[in-house]
Amino acid sequence: MPEIRQDPTTKEWVIIASNRVKRPRDFIKNQPKRSLPPYEPSCPFCRGNEYLSSEEILRYPAEEGSSWRVRVVANKYPALVPQGQTHQREEGGFFTKMNGVGAHDVIVETPLHNRPIPLMEDDEVAELLTVYRERYNQLSRDPKVRLITIFKNHGEAAGTSLIHPHSQLVATPVVSAELRRQFEVATAYHDDTGRCLYQDIIDHELRIGERIVMETEEFVVFHPFASRMPFETWIMPKKGQASFGKVPTKNLACLAQVLRITLLKLYQSLNDPDFNYAIHTAPIGDENKDYYLWHIRIVPRLTSIAGFEIGSGGMYINTALPEETADFMRNSKV
Helix, strand or coil: CCEEEECCCCCCEEEECHHHCCCHHHHCCCCCCCCCCCCCCCCCCCCCCHHHCCCEEEEECCCCCCCCCEEEEECCCCCCECCCCCCCEEECCCEEECCCECEEEEEECCCCCCCCHHHCCHHHHHHHHHHHHHHHHHHHCCCCCCEEEEEEEECHHHCCCCCCCEEEEEEECCCCHHHHHHHHHHHHHHHHHCCCHHHHHHHHHHHHCCCEEEECCCEEEECCCCCCCCCCEEEEECCCCCCHHHCCHHHHHHHHHHHHHHHHHHHHHCCCCCEEEEEECCCCCCCCCCCCCCEEEEEECCCCCCHHHHHCCCCEEECCCHHHHHHHHHCCCC
């Protein structure tokens, strides 16, 4: 019989359509893995083509004239721009609007055109995460910024327009209603119980064990109980930190290995699927609160949302059991 499961972090419902459920192997892409050269003459992100990209914001290593390993550049077609005021104003005596002020960066993860995160070394991924944190903390000091979202689109179905491995960062002066709902649910849970909702989720997932993909001393990787998409994967720290900007350097090194292995499991077991990942973190100003736990959500693009998801206001139908997909991932060799 189908199940309707509630996501404890949003109170939203997800339909697990057991009569339509596919086995994990049914989601393996029936096509060769991407075969790319290490250098592409027309790519603005390849080493040697720096003149093709927008203004450089920072690079690692930082020495001028050195051979860079990670770069941050301004998005050529930004969703938001840094100049301007953010006060709200009315239009037509009813509608509300404000200037599109914020920041929109592109993080070039590697000089090599054909080196995605699953094929990197751990120290390369750690350096990328260090750049994420540095740029996050730079922008968090801007009084106009309320939320910083770091995300990655991999593959056409995930919305990428350039193949070269890269991530993006968008700093906004507002918090979306969906994320606001997450924070409100977490705050209410903390007020009622005195505990962190996300810490309790980790404790329950570890106790049950069925949806655990990987566990280390510092992090746990699992497929959530009310997964909205097949193979949806969360990476969470075991110890409470509301803000990604507060992650200690030693933990970034641990996270690098966990992120690389998790993406390598997807890369190998599902034949390099398209995916998105995003770092969920507390709003600016709540970095030291203990009601929330920053984490990474990875969503492979193996299915598409359709009319029901749109018409129901965001209720998803998942055709894979998270217990089965987690077991598949847990036992995949890397």
